[in-house]
Amino acid sequence: MSSVPERSEIDEEYTWDLESVYATDDEWQKAYEDVAERVEELQAYEGQVTDDAETLHSVLELRDSVMRDVSTVAAYARMRRDEDTTNQEYQALTARAQSLAADAQSAASFIDPELQELTREEFDGLVETEPALELYDHYVDDVLRMKPHTRSAEVEELLAELGEVTGATGEVYNMLSNADMAFPSVEEPEGEGKGEAVEITQSNFTNLLKRPDREFRQQVYEEYFDEWESMRNTVASAYKNSVKADVKTARARNYDTAREAALDGPNVPVEVYDTLVESVHDNLDKLHHHAELKRQALDVDELQMWDLYMPLTGDEGPDVEYDQAAEYVVDALEPLGEAYQSRVAEGLESRWVDVYENEGKQSGAYSSGTYDTQPFILMNYQDDISSMYTLAHELGHSMHSQLTKDEQPFVYSGSVSYTHL
Amino acid sequence: MSSVPERSEIDEEYTWDLESVYATDDEWQKAYEDVAERVEELQAYEGQVTDDAETLHSVLELRDSVMRDVSTVAAYARMRRDEDTTNQEYQALTARAQSLAADAQSAASFIDPELQELTREEFDGLVETEPALELYDHYVDDVLRMKPHTRSAEVEELLAELGEVTGATGEVYNMLSNADMAFPSVEEPEGEGKGEAVEITQSNFTNLLKRPDREFRQQVYEEYFDEWESMRNTVASAYKNSVKADVKTARARNYDTAREAALDGPNVPVEVYDTLVESVHDNLDKLHHHAELKRQALDVDELQMWDLYMPLTGDEGPDVEYDQAAEYVVDALEPLGEAYQSRVAEGLESRWVDVYENEGKQSGAYSSGTYDTQPFILMNYQDDISSMYTLAHELGHSMHSQLTKDEQPFVYSGSVSYTHL
The missing domain is CATH 1.20.140.70 (Oligopeptidase f, N-terminal domain)
Structure with missing residues (x-):
């Protein structure tokens, strides 16, 4: 790593x-x-x-x-x-x-x-x-x-x-964050590689925040965001102009707000969006309760940003290598039936997934493809449970695309971001 | 410094x-x-x-x-x-x-x-x-x-x-290069401050390239451009999208090229532009001869990029502090008459000029202002002859604006970038 x-x-x-x-x-x-x-x-x-x-x-x-x-x-x-x-x-x-x-x-x-x-x-x-x-x-x-x-x-x-x-500043931001920004190295505090330099990357960042050594986590967190802070004017300008482009385009199409414009394409009433946000706000007490439980479990006076990724159990959970994770996910899909399971297994076999991080690779994870391609998945797999969850999540999108393509003609093959719910 | x-x-x-x-x-x-x-x-x-x-x-x-x-x-x-x-x-x-x-x-x-x-x-x-x-x-x-x-x-x-x-990526680039990018420090190789760290900045860069110590110049040059290289994808993306915006806007207005569109506003025939570029190309031998003279004067086998800013005399020329430079410039304007001279002196007196570099200041130099303001000048003055030339140059623009405003109504008060010739 x-x-x-x-x-x-x-x-x-x-x-x-x-x-x-x-x-x-x-x-x-x-x-x-x-x-x-x-x-x-x-x-x-x-x-x-x-x-x-x-x-x-x-x-x-x-x-x-x-x-x-x-x-x-x-x-x-x-x-x-x-x-x-x-x-x-x-x-x-x-x-x-x-x-x-x-x-x-x-x-x-x-x-x-x-x-x-x-x-x-x-x-x-x-x-x-x-x-x-x-x-x-x-x-x-x-x-x-x-x-x-x-x-x-x-x-x-x-x-x-x-x-x-109108999408230009998004692309510039993407180049900055994925291609150009580099983060410092920190010293491995424990285990086999103790003392070795570990380069912080976009994709190992949250993983490093699951290490039990709290000082190490704080250092990772601060080094990572110091780097972002050094680019704050550039990022803010890219974001400001991206918002501006959304607003101008929405107005050009007679929408009152960019939000309305974004939701109208897939025919989603603004009220649905507002209700969602409101429901989340109304239930923040559960999140706060969870944070308090985490504080107690970690036995700290005040929960800090670098504590939030820690699992409640206080350790990282077992390592899960990719091949093992793929097996677990397919097994776990049993309730959806054998046809679904074997379609997923087939997809994994036929290399839907670009698994590991490499120099310059797009950070994060996505499921993407078209009506005429396999529903590909980009990941930055990290040999842990959280990466396994991401694999399961993206496979859900990919199967959604696959089944839509099986059933729908091209003109109706688009899907909506509500898939995340 | x-x-x-x-x-x-x-x-x-x-x-x-x-x-x-x-x-x-x-x-x-x-x-x-x-x-x-x-x-x-x-x-x-x-x-x-x-x-x-x-x-x-x-x-x-x-x-x-x-x-x-x-x-x-x-x-x-x-x-x-x-x-x-x-x-x-x-x-x-x-x-x-x-x-x-x-x-x-x-x-x-x-x-x-x-x-x-x-x-x-x-x-x-x-x-x-x-x-x-x-x-x-x-x-x-x-x-x-x-x-x-x-x-x-x-x-x-x-x-x-x-x-x-359409101008958004230019602004993002501006934030990157002026507000966010920082350059390494190099060690002062000589003189009083020998051994001290000198931070390379957008505005002292060309100045540091006038130092007689060739190894120092090479180091400054490489550190400076290494920093740019680390942002190459971001800069390229901003530039690509800026060109794209120019081309799209030109096409939207029925121009064949962005160049034609840019020149048509001030009513400049494309041939004038092409002739200018051609004339420069046709006379590159003078530039190459000058470079060869510089190579001989510096007594080096091959002229490198970090040699180009060196004066032919092989040293930086005398220090010129700002107040002294202002006096020299006003004196040198004698051929333009007393009225012109005293208008310049008055302008300097009434604080047209923002003289020195400071943290976060826009790099470079410009003359700017409107019909109802003084013709202000932004500089990053460096106590040397080249900065004095820049002062004279920008004062030329400012006096041009000032005299235009004195003579023309607002609707005709715009000026054209050909002023640089």
Whole structure:
């Protein structure tokens, strides 16, 4: 643990199988060019979306096929970059894919405003002429619902074009925190490696905060946040501008708040969000009680930030290596039935998961993929129980994506962040 | 020089007189509120700009008065922030002023598209009715010239609203390089302070590269750029996104390139820019000859980056303290006449210049101010000849602004970056 390996030192069986998406970067390049061509075809439909049922069906089908391929082109580049965020080749591929995605959004931006000129009844009439349009029934409901927040075709095109720009400070922040920021080393206080230097990283940080030696924990905590503090103006500026972009974009779409805008896409009433936050606030006493129990268990006068990650039992819990964790998780899924269990096992076998930390790797964990790829998982696995929980959590997302793809056509294959509940 | 003082340690006579702009931050707040109100008044004219000569004159006059005050409100906040870029209060004031400026741009965004509905002849007719419109004659020429690059009122409003967002990564970069990045200390190799630690800063860097000790220079150079290298992904991402924003905005305004867009505002043909660059390229042999002379004078086998700042004479030149430099500069301006000389001396006397480096101060040097403020100068003066040249250079800009303001109404008081030639 004392130093982070290079990407090339990681065993292939513990890396995700991105070759199953594109066997080589050349294949990616071909896919990129192919879809870029179809983006241009799409543009030719401007002004004709609702001419007749057949045209409407053609344009929606073409849009689906473009978006489907763009998402895979973008996901591959992004996941390759996340393997090592300092890799300039994949930074460049990611940038090109982002531009392609913005171009595709922009090229498709006339569709919704044109559709919104239809009434629900007129659409039903078109379905009678072209029954294949039935597929888009719920989609059209959604588009009509968004009419008060959809601007003219020229404004929608501009908003789509500027989509990349409004997300820019998030990307800069990401580069700072994942690719560039480095944290000091601390001295291993105990055990085999006693006295050795341990480099604090984004992914071993919470783990180091589970060590029984309280002074060590405090040192880790302070060194880690001193580093963040030294970047406080940069981070604050990135955050401020990210909020500003959200607010401006929300206003441009006639929303009162960025929160409302964020929730309206997946059709979630603001009240649901507010109720959630309120319920958490109303039940903070449980959290405080838990903190008090932890204080007692750790036998300290005052619970500090560097105590919060300690388990109530006062030790780190047993080590769990990745292979063992995978077995435990599959076993624990027994209540969901054999079909579910074996689908998870199959996924693990076919290298859904990019397991271990390496130099430059994106911190944290996520489940990601597209309609046409496996539902990949990025982790920074740390041989402990908490990492095992993360594996189980991300596998939940991945199975959700997988089962959605099995059951739903592309146009309805999106999922909502409420999955976390 | 070995450590940078706090802002509060700087003698008032060597700071700029921002109290002459607003005596207190409360005064700033009042000015802010006052102009924010007039921004709303401006919006009421939408759709009526060319109704009649009187309305046109009123709206242009109101716009001028709003823009004039907004620029002063923004300049004060920004210059206060630049005194110490880590000061959160002035970061917040700057952010509010930027939002106000974006709101004002957005509120005024309908004016140009509405004016562009006029022909030149129709405008001349309006001038006959309302002779005060004569003032806007050249301005209207400019607006009509921009017609092919002006979008509809709703797109122009959105572009104005998003103006802040498209500049966001520049601001993040600015925070990184001026407020957060710190450079290592090196050991003073000679003279009185021999052996003492000298902190490398953004503003003493080029100065340290003028030291005769070549090994010391190399060390300074490498320590400085190692620090930049450690932030290379963040900086590259900020730059990439800044370029992207320029390109997207240029395209939105029907320009082929960002370069064309940047030059068209001040009505500079792209050929002028290209010819400039070409002329420099065609004459690189002089630069290379100069470098060869420097190599010989320094008596080194190969000229390195850390040799480039060395004067040909091989030493740093005499120390020039600020007061002495100010005298030299005023004396040297004799050929421009006594009126010019005494205006410069008066400006220096009335604290145009914020002279010395302090913790968190914006690096580099600039001349800045508005139609209603003195033409202030920010420096990081280093007691040497090169700083004296910078003082003379910035005073040139400031006198240019001052004389422009003396001679021109607000609407024509802008100046062009070609001033550097």
